[in-house]
Amino acid sequence: MMRHIVHEQLMNEDSFFRRNLVNCLSGYKSLNLIGTRNEHGKANLAPFSQVFHIGAAPPLVGILFRPHTVKRDTLENILQSKYFTLNHVTPEMYRQAHWTAANWEESEFEGTGLTEEFKVDFFAPFVKGSPVQLGCSLVETQTLQINQTVLLIGSIDQIFVEEKGLRADGSLDLNILETVTVSGLDEYHVGEKLGRLAFPKPGIEPAEI
């Protein structure tokens, strides 16, 4: 049985229902902790589900910052310092990752007990124990007219990845790395592989590789 909801009905629903539903509609989302530091050197850490691939050569990543629903410390720190880190989240740390979104006075590292890791002279803190850590620098930002969402593009300058999850062809085994994915605003999952499929060609059903 399919429930049918049209735009006008959704706009008449209470905002809690609407926000939960619309945040789930795109499906599973990537989950990354973004590490930054402000001009006084204070570290900040925040969970983001709006990080995505922009290009491989040069390696670029995009992040969407929505105007009212997320704290803006991360965006302000990046605009000021130009640097940030992206860190995959594991089942061992997903509760702390979620908790970093609270309105902390102190640094989210101090508050939640996650450990900051500084290396290769990179300005922003990595998250210790994260199996995929990226050091990135600001390239450009654009603001969407429709609702003042900011799209930030970053260059991927440093990659740290657990050897066990890096395949010979460059792809990552996210099951082995235990990368966590998020649905909606607050629900966390790991992935369970169905299959990896060959390059698709007309008339030939894609084989598993």
Added chain:
Amino acid sequence: MMRHIVHEQLMNEDSFFRRNLVNCLSGYKSLNLIGTRNEHGKANLAPFSQVFHIGAAPPLVGILFRPHTVKRDTLENILQSKYFTLNHVTPEMYRQAHWTAANWEESEFEGTGLTEEFKVDFFAPFVKGSPVQLGCSLVETQTLQINQTVLLIGSIDQIFVEEKGLRADGSLDLNILETVTVSGLDEYHVGEKLGRLAFPKPGIEPAEI
């Protein structure tokens, strides 16, 4: 053991390795089949992993179209007709979903055996059997200077969702709906829930809800 790769090393790797790696770095991605029709009424269907939440009121969705790596039929059809559908993929149809990315002469529906579904007088085809089907209309597009990636914003006008996966609070149970997620270019997974966590507050560890 962490493997460390810096930007310059990555640029010197072969393009196959680089593309595989960089496409995996953001983590799990949403997977949607986008249904469109061209000016002659011919249906098109293509898999996208770059669909994300833009806002809930009004309900908006964003899609990134990269310049060289995906077929442009979908983008051209949306710019022309203004309408498209988003359809979640299940384990039963993920091979066909992948296969729609082949360079078909005929419609991807005919080629892969997926079934088009027309309803509520919506111009673009839905995918029959998909547990979450959205009918969307074009709002705006922006082109990124850095690599000509196009960001398209759509309004969510029609929502069809399997009752069994819609919770009273509006959130979707993607495990029950069997929504598929993708990593890299070609690897498919279902989600396995770790937990759903309460709204985060400083000093109080988030409880499971």
